[in-house]
Each structure stands twice: as C-alpha cells, then as structure tokens.
Amino acid sequence: xxxxxxxxxxxxxxxxxxxxxxGTSIIYIDRHLVHEVTSxxxxxxxxxxxxxxxxxxxxxxxxxxNIPTTNRDEGISDPESKLQVDTLEENCKEHGITFxxxxxxxxxxxxIIGPEQGFTQPGMTIVCxxxxxxxxxxxxxxxxxxxxxEVEHVLATQTLVQTKAKNMQINIQGELPxxxxxxxxxxxxxQTIGTAGGTGYVIEYTGDAIKSLTMEGRMTxxxxxxxxxxxxxxxxxxxxxxxxxxxxxxSPAENEYQSASDYWLSLASDDGxxxxxxxxxxxxxxxxxxxxxxxxxxxxxxxxxxxxxEDESDETKKKSMIRALEYMGLVPNTPLKEVKVDKVFIxxxxxxxxxxxxxxxxxxxxxxxxxxxxxxxxxGSGLVKQQAEEEGLDKIFIESGFEWREPGCSMCLAMNADKxxxxxxxxxxxxxxxxxxxxxxxxxxxxxxxxxxAAAINGKLSDSREI
Amino acid sequence: MxxxxxxxxxxxxxxxxxxxxxxxxxxxxLKTIKRTGLGKNLFYELRYDEKDAPIDSFxxxxxxxxxxxxxxxxxxxxxxxxxxxxxxxxxxxxxxxxIASSFADIFYNNCFKNGILPIKLDESEVTxxxxxxxxxxxxxxDLENQMISYFDKNINHEVSFELDKAKKTSLLEGLDDIGxxxxxxNHISDFENKQxxxxxxxxxxxxx
Numbered sequence: 001x002x003x004x005x006x007x008x009x010x011x012x013x014x015x016x017x018x019x020x021x022x023g024t025s026i027i028y029i030d031r032h033l034v035h036e037v038t039s040x041x042x043x044x045x046x047x048x049x050x051x052x053x054x055x056x057x058x059x060x061x062x063x064x065x066n067i068p069t070t071n072r073d074e075g076i077s078d079p080e081s082k083l084q085v086d087t088l089e090e091n092c093k094e095h096g097i098t099f100x101x102x103x104x105x106x107x108x109x110x111x112i113i114g115p116e117q118g119f120t121q122p123g124m125t126i127v128c129x130x131x132x133x134x135x136x137x138x139x140x141x142x143x144x145x146x147x148x149x150e151v152e153h154v155l156a157t158q159t160l161v162q163t164k165a166k167n168m169q170i171n172i173q174g175e176l177p178x179x180x181x182x183x184x185x186x187x188x189x190x191q192t193i194g195t196a197g198g199t200g201y202v203i204e205y206t207g208d209a210i211k212s213l214t215m216e217g218r219m220t221x222x223x224x225x226x227x228x229x230x231x232x233x234x235x236x237x238x239x240x241x242x243x244x245x246x247x248x249x250x251s252p253a254e255n256e257y258q259s260a261s262d263y264w265l266s267l268a269s270d271d272g273x274x275x276x277x278x279x280x281x282x283x284x285x286x287x288x289x290x291x292x293x294x295x296x297x298x299x300x301x302x303x304x305x306x307x308x309x310e311d312e313s314d315e316t317k318k319k320s321m322i323r324a325l326e327y328m329g330l331v332p333n334t335p336l337k338e339v340k341v342d343k344v345f346i347x348x349x350x351x352x353x354x355x356x357x358x359x360x361x362x363x364x365x366x367x368x369x370x371x372x373x374x375x376x377x378x379x380g381s382g383l384v385k386q387q388a389e390e391e392g393l394d395k396i397f398i399e400s401g402f403e404w405r406e407p408g409c410s411m412c413l414a415m416n417a418d419k420x421x422x423x424x425x426x427x428x429x430x431x432x433x434x435x436x437x438x439x440x441x442x443x444x445x446x447x448x449x450x451x452x453x454a455a456a457i458n459g460k461l462s463d464s465r466e467i
Numbered sequence: 468m469x470x471x472x473x474x475x476x477x478x479x480x481x482x483x484x485x486x487x488x489x490x491x492x493x494x495x496x497l498k499t500i501k502r503t504g505l506g507k508n509l510f511y512e513l514r515y516d517e518k519d520a521p522i523d524s525f526x527x528x529x530x531x532x533x534x535x536x537x538x539x540x541x542x543x544x545x546x547x548x549x550x551x552x553x554x555x556x557x558x559x560x561x562x563x564x565x566i567a568s569s570f571a572d573i574f575y576n577n578c579f580k581n582g583i584l585p586i587k588l589d590e591s592e593v594t595x596x597x598x599x600x601x602x603x604x605x606x607x608x609d610l611e612n613q614m615i616s617y618f619d620k621n622i623n624h625e626v627s628f629e630l631d632k633a634k635k636t637s638l639l640e641g642l643d644d645i646g647x648x649x650x651x652x653n654h655i656s657d658f659e660n661k662q663x664x665x666x667x668x669x670x671x672x673x674x675x
Contacts, residue, residue, distance in 0.1 A: 014662075018654045022633035026648060028658050030669055038550065040500035051645070054655075057672070066498060080498035087500050123666070131549040131573060145573055147551035148502075149580035149644070157648045159655055163631070195485060196543040199572055229546070231572050252668035260668045295485050316541070320484055413548070415494045422517070432547060434489045436512050 004270035038129030108381020118248025138218035140237035182217030183448035191299035198230030209283035236268035293324035308332035351429035352380025369401035370459030427455035487547035506559030545574025
C-alpha cells in the first residue's frame with residue numbers, strides 16, 4: 001500500500017507539470033478568477049511582451065472591489081474606479097474572457113460567485129489576485145491568493161512556479177453549541193494560532209464540528225485562513241460538497257457527474273496521513289467571538305472584557321496592545337457588551353452568502369435598528385440578493401431599518417463610497433480589523449452575521465444568543 | 468526586472484509588528500492601472516495627517532532617511548491583502564531591501580517579482596540592526612555572498628542570511644519568470660493532454 005497522503009499532497013501531485021532543478025515546481029492552474037483591482041498591470045505586461053492568454057475559458061472575471069452598492073443605474077461616478085472597471089472589461093473582450101459586468105445578475109464578489117456558478121470544484125487548483133481566494137478550499141480545491149505578477153504568469157502560462165508548503169491540521173472536535181457559528185470557529189482558530197501561525201503551511205480543517213458545517217459555513221472558515229497566515233485552507237470533499245455543486249452552471253454535466261464525484265471523494269485525506277503540525281480545539285468551548293483590537297488575532301469571547309496591556313509580559317506585544325487600544329478608543333477591562341457601535345456592516349466574501357443573510361434576518365425580524373446606528377446589508381452577489389428577496393429577507397431588513405444594497409466588496413475594504421469616518425465604530429462581518437481598513441481612523445470589530453445584527457438592534461456589542 | 472546588485476545605504480528603522488499591506492499602501496491608491504508612482508503614498512496614513520501634511524515624527528519624514536534603500540521592521544511584515552501595490556510602492560520610494568524576523572507569504576513572494584530582497588533574520592539580530600539603523604549607520608547588503616555588513620565604532624559587523632537558491636538567482640539575474648516557464652511549453656501541453664484524459668470534465672465546462 002502506498003503512503004497515506006493528505007488532501008493537499010494529492011492535489012499537489014495531480015498538478016505537477018515539472019520539477020525544476022532549483023527545488024521549485026511548475027504547478028498547473030485549473031481556474032483563474034480575475035477582478036478589476038489587481039489585473040490591469042498584468043494585462044499591460046502581456047501586451048508589452050506580446051503574449052496572449054493561454055486558457056481564456058479557464059478564466060472568469062468580474063468587478064467587485066471598486067464598484068458602488070447604490071444607484072447602479074447611474075454607473076460609476078468616481079473616474080478612477082470607472083477607468084479600472086472599464087479597463088477590465090476591455091481586457092476581457094480582447095482576450096476572450098467571460099466578464100460578469102455590474103449589470104449582470106450573476107455579478108458579485110469573486111469568492112462568492114466562483115462556488116455559486118460551480119466554477120469552483122474539488123481537486124482543482126484555483127488562484128486569484130486576492131488573498132481571500134482561500135475561500136474555495138471549502139470544496140477541497142487548493143486555492144490561494146497571488147500578486148499581480150503571478151496573475152500575469154497564470155494568464156500567459158496557466159501555471160505558477162511554487163515551492164510546496166507544509167501540512168497543518170486544525171481539528172475542531174465535538175459539537176458546536178447552539179448559536180455558535182463558523183465565524184466564531186475561525187476567529188477562535190486565529191486567536192489560538194495567531195496571525196502568523198499558519199505562515200508556510202496549508203491548513204486542513206478536520207473534525208466533527210467542521211463536517212457538520214454547511215458549505216457556506218465551510219467557506220467562512222477557509223476564507224479567513226489567510227488571517228491565520230496560511231495562503232490556503234482546505235476541507236476534504238464529502239457528500240455535502242457533491243450535493244452543493246449539482247446542476248450549477250459550470251459544474252460537470254450529468255453524464256460526467258458520477259465520475260467527477262468519485263474522483264472528488266478519492267481526494268479526501270487518507271487515514272493516517274502525516275501532518276507537520278496538528279492543533280486541536282474543542283468545539284464545545286467556543287462561544288460567540290468578537291475582535292477588540294487591530295489584528296484579527298485580537299479576539300475575545302463576547303462575555304469577556306477588553307484586555308489589559310498590564311497583564312502582558314512580552315514588551316513588544318504590550319506596546320502593540322497599547323497602540324491598538326488607543327486606536328480603538330477602548331479602556332482596559334471594559335465589558336465588551338458595553339461597547340457602543342455607530343455602524344454595522346453585514347456582507348463580504350467572509351459572510352455575504354444566503355445563509356449569513358438568513359442568520360442576520362432572524363435577529364432583525366420584528367425588531368428595530370437602534371436610533372444611533374447606521375446598518376447596511378451588502379449581499380455577496382446578485383444571485384444571493386435575488387434569493388434573499390425571494391425569501392422576503394430584504395423586507396425584514398428594510399422594516400428593521402437596515403439599508404439593502406447592491407452586491408460587492410463594499411465596506412470590507414472601503415474602496416468605494418462605503419466607509420467609516422474617523423473614530424466611527426463598526427460591528428462588521430468582514431475579515432480584517434486593521435487600522436484604517438474600513439476608512440481612515442475607523443474602528444472595526446469582527447464578528448458573525450447574527451452578532452452584527454444583534455449589535456445593530458442593541459446599539460452595542462451583544463451576544464446574539466440573548467436576543 | 469532590474470538586477471539586484473550590492474546596495475549601500477543607511478536603513479529606516481520601523482520597529483512595528485504585523486505591518487499589513489493596508490498600512491503600506493491604503494486602498495484609495497489601488498485604483499491605479501499603473502505600477503509606478505506609488506512611492507509618494509507609501510505608509511500614507513502613518514506619514515501624513517488628515518490634511519495631507521507630513522507627520523514630522525514618522526521616520527520616513529526624517530531627512531536623514533530620505534534616500535534609504537533599506538527598511539528594518541518587525542515580525543510578520545506585509546500581512547493581509549495580496550496587493551502587489553505594496554512592493555510597488557516600496558520600490559517606487561527607493562527601498563530595495565527589507566529586513567525582518569518574518570514576512571507574510573504572499574508579500575514575501577511578491578517582493579522577488581519586483582527585484583526587492585526581503586531578508587529574514589532572528590529577532591535578536593533584527594533588534595541589533597534596528598539600533599544601528601537608529602544611529603543612521605551605513606549598511607552594505609551583498610546578495611551574492613548573502614552578507615549584511617556595517618561599521619559601528621570602527622568595528623566591522625557581519626551578519627549572514629539564508630535565501631532560497633531559486634529566489635537568489637532570480638534577483639541576481641533579474642529573470643523573466645514568464646519567459647522561463649514558456650520555455651517549458653511542451654511540458655505544459657503534455658500535462659494538459661494527460662489531465663484531459665484523467666479528468667475530462669475540467670475541459671468540457673461551458674458557461675450556460
């Protein structure tokens with residue numbers, strides 16, 4: 001019998017084009033997602049070198065980072081943003097790449113539409129000029145974010161030159177308590193291993209609590225692998241994966257579906273496969289999590305207190321805690337539940353899927369957003385928006401006082417008009433609480449959709465289970 | 468890509484940990500369709516106040532570091548977004564070498580695509596170099612011999628560093644990665660043929 005292999009080992013081996021003398025490998029890339037912000041310089045590079053796109057039909061493009069979430073009929077008013085989106089459209093036309101424009105109902109955040117369209121499939125290698133490409137790992141696809149030079153490399157060659165990463169297993173054992181979500185799991189993981197904990201690794205998430213998650217929940221976990229330092233996160237494909245992909249526009253045709261499914265299931269990590277590192281976390285210990293600082297590892301449970309730098313023995317850490325607390329305008333030892341918020345953002349590639357909107361709507365139903373709070377809901381794609389409207393979620397949100405927006409990245413990175421003002425505090429379902437991330441001087445607390453909705457209703461950080 | 472040769476310069480001390488790419492180049496500067504011209508906005512929110520006036524206390528605004536080609540900083544440098552605008556802005560400013568105890572993966576990789584040398588050293592070594600940088604001493608970075616050297620009170624200090632062979636060659640020779648891969652086009656075509664027979668559905672996908 002051959003040596004037991006991990007899912008990562010198997011996908012790597014199945015995509016090895018050749019091994020170079022210097023220890024690097026050429027890895028074939030099955031699918032490439034392209035958006036407006038990280039691609040113009042790559043297309044420009046192709047043009048200068050007189051190169052073409054090797055596999056236009058393995059490439060899918062959309063505009064998401066830099067587009068408005070209101071008044072779409074009026075187009076894009078910011079001339080720079082408009083030029084960037086127009087440039088992508090022209091580049092796609094020139095190279096024969098499918099482009100889902102702002103007026104296409106399938107448009108949305110790249111990491112939402114890939115799975116939604118069945119463009120994402122188990123066993124694939126998938127890249128995109130965006131660090132949250134790790135999201136697609138939920139399907140057992142090896143997916144990672146790349147820079148623009150590598151975008152150009154993939155466009156021209158459909159390959160990347162890579163060095164193999166190490167295998168890390170994060171095992172979430174046991175059953176998740178009621179009202180605790182995928183977001184809470186991943187925040188707990190980042191708190192446990194730190195933002196550099198996964199550097200140099202591909203993380204595979206295993207255990208009963210992971211298996212019990214829906215595909216949407218698995219995407220939330222894999223999405224934030226990069227916040228734990230890992231370029232890619234993976235979950236072994238199972239029956240849920242196969243069921244999710246059935247009948248989607250890019251999914252294998254009916255006559256090929258069985259053989260594709262058999263191959264997908266064969267990719268799951270073998271019993272006894274060796275990992276370079278294993279981390280165990282007990283699911284039953286997790287309660288809803290929120291961040292207090294300016295790094296995604298600055299995580300506390302909602303029933304906790306703002307931490308005190310005086311309790312930290314490491315001088316460097318203490319210094320960065322003091323800086324973070326000052327930036328966040330927080331006083332040590334304040335109960336989290338007493339922290340008032342000004343804005344609420346529900347959306348992003350982390351939590352902009354239908355399940356996330358359903359969770360938020362359950363909290364919002366028959367309640368009102370606090371008077372001092374401005375709360376926006378930004379669906380992850382046009383199809384998520386449509387589905388939510390069919391289920392009447394938009395009405396629930398609007399009646400509660402939330403704004404119902406058009407799909408895009410929006411306030412997750414605040415490249416468009418959706419941003420925080422200095423010192424504004426936001427309960428956000430996005431993935432980064434860096435200084436200035438949601439707008440200069442803006443203060444971000446990361447949490448799940450249910451928790452963000454609860455914060456909107458109560459006007460302060462709250463435990464969604466108590467609503 | 469420009470070849471990386473020996474560089475000699477003083478170094479900018481930035482003793483912060485987890486510096487993310489949003490901090491290196493904020494989102495409002497990502498709307499460009501060019502690679503150039505980003506240097507003036509490097510570390511924008513640390514460097515300028517809300518009225519765009521330079522913040523005197525920030526290290527990049529100090530005259531003595533105006534022409535520095537080296538940045539010495541804290542662990543996990545370049546974490547967060549994959550934006551290559553981060554190394555572009557660093558290079559456009561004139562920095563060609565970054566020294567830290569660790570780097571985030573994507574940023575680290577992006578540096579080599581732009582002729583920037585990121586050097587990983589033990590934290591204690593980085594701390595010593597930070598001190599030397601604060602005193603504005605001049606450093607020599609010799610990539611060929613993988614050596615950092617500087618004179619402090621007439622004593623020559625030498626610190627060697629590790630680097631992956633492929634990455635070193637790529638910097639020294641300023642190689643065109645895409646050209647090198649395209650030279651192996653027959654391997655890629657062979658792979659595609661093999662993959663097409665093994666997993667044919669990957670090749671029959673059509674947008675509906």
